[in-house]
Amino acid sequence: MPFADAQESVSPLAQTNQIIDTDVHETFPSWLDLAPYLKEPWRGLVEHKAWSGLSFPFAYWASDGLNRADSQPDSGGPAGSDFKLFREQVLETYPIKHAILTGQFFPGDMEAQFEFASAIASAYNNWVLENWVSRDERIFTSLHVAPQDPIAAAREIERLGDHPHVVQVLLPIGPAAYGDPFYHPIFEAAQRHKLVIAFHHSDRLRSALLKNRYYIEWHVNVPQGAMSMLTSLVCNGVFDKFPELQFAIVESGFSWLPHLFWRFDQNYRSLQQEIPWVKQLPSKYIRERVKFSTQPTEDFSAANWLRLIEMLESDRMFIFSTDYPHWDFDAPEESIPRELPADLRRRILYENARELYSQKLEALA
Template sequence: MNAPVDLATKIPDVSGRLGIIDCDIHPYPKAGALNQYLSERWRRHVLEYGKFNCGPYADRGTYPRFSPNTSRRDAWPPAGGAPGSDVGFIRAQLLDPYNIAYGVLEPLLGGNTSRNLDEAAALCGAMNDWQAQEFVEPEPRLRASILVPQDDPEASVKEIEKRAGDWRFAQIQLGSKTSEPLGRRRYWPIFAAAQANNLSIGLHIGGTQSSAPSAGGWPQFYLEDHHVLVHSMQNQAASLILEGVFDAFPNLKVVLIEGGFAWAPQLAWRLDAHWAKMRDEAPLKRRPSEYMKTNLWYATQPVEEPEHPDDLRQVFDWIGWDRMVYSSDYPHWDFDDPHLAFRFQMTESEKRMLYRDNALDVYSFR
């Protein structure tokens, strides 16, 4: 195993440029890559039965965006394999040219969405081993996420405790679409383990699809489906706050990834207004908006692009510069180039917060 990056040097400063922390890089397995990390029983099970996911399709998405792998056309490695499967190509196309000091892996492989909870636990464990051994060890600038079968809290806690303290893992990953809102107490053991081990929760868009993605039913177009993803993130933020998760676990850190962020100020204002009238139903210790300033962080991709760029700057001001972390969503088609995504002026202090310092406060980089 390669040694972890020496934090005494913190983030390298190459040619006067800030070393960037990218909080959303998607790895993808080459054909059969997970087999060596599964027991014989589960290799045979996946071969014979596949992944028993929620949703109308067993092992594919419902829109053409899933082919080819939601990815940029230039992200296919020259040596073969899917986008995100070749560490050397990730290094050449992302880490080196953009001076990425750390990149947090966010695997979207469906292992934690299986309705067969034993299968979900086996797949999560295999994916965690796969990330650590095939991505982080050959490239220590990358860091893995601990995937857990969230609907089995006991197995989730076991997986967290197995990986806690391992320098190769930077966070625990959950999806924004879950069987129940994450504030429900069935999920609290996961949050207790996260806080106890000083690990943040990376709440990435997506997850189980056991019902229509929209409160109004099934959308007709991919454009609609893509947009309503952000609604699941807003719902989870409200659930975590109103159901008292942050009162029970005041040091818990949750990063909302790939769900946008311009909605956050409006949600804060609305929750405060409603809570002022109905606070006896949810007896929180503080106003809802205050938890959004202490326990939630927002990854920037997909960045909102208003006609007047300074309007976006005002959104940053409302949310708080200390709440924002940069993410690229590499290698997906809506990748956000760190040099082009933000079309307004930032001070050097603001750049440091956005591109690295906030992430250093949130993630576990050993």
């Protein structure tokens, strides 16, 4: 029965607040769990362990590696693979109205065997719909695709884009500059199905120096990828070509936005003749069409939040996220200062995401 594991009530805080968590990193216990959703020859590659999955070049120095210490399931599977534990630690701890899954791997990071990447993406989408989405009506998910084969990615969007609990297409920041027209079939399909395009950094993200010796360097430099992605989208006319498409930048910070706005607009005024198809100031496109997840939230005071919002001239750009189950998990009461005006906290914790994903969330209300 759909949503068989859903609970009738959550935290008592739900009587006064609602939250949409826009970045939950669920995963499967083992690659073998995807085998039933694959056809040959790809199924055999997984079953015979001929493929070891994707890898990250750094060791993690947190007490439990990438993840918070209490998120490891008793079953021994990886953190984020136990639905009941996630429900206990997030859905039942905070007044979560909706949670949006983003996964823990990107088929787009595969640098070869693109057909296999597309097959793995489809298998994962099927697995998460059956094993997570169907278990609780609060859960929505992202479609994983292999953007290195845009036509296959568009087919996957056509296949599942109308599912009522699929709200966005997730693309990795790292391997590609998505403003390039090569990737536009993905945007065309997403716009047709009224899905958000979400970007999340991947293991292949590199800083301007290309290689970093330390994990902390990589982690600090993650926003560079998001900044470059936004300039690619604007300069290649994506916002004009796909006027109904909305975007989200997930887990890449946001305090760098004033710098990007000011520098981008200044250069546009001087160099617009190079990109005449771009009809508005870059900051206007970004302010009106892109939202940014709050995790990882710097240690902002309420006063700093208000200053940032004043510089950006908008309180509509932020969507709350926990980044469960990772080590830098953001609890809502700690990351969004209680000293902020109540209406602003509600806008960050709930309203902005509700508006972004309204096509699907309101259809099920």
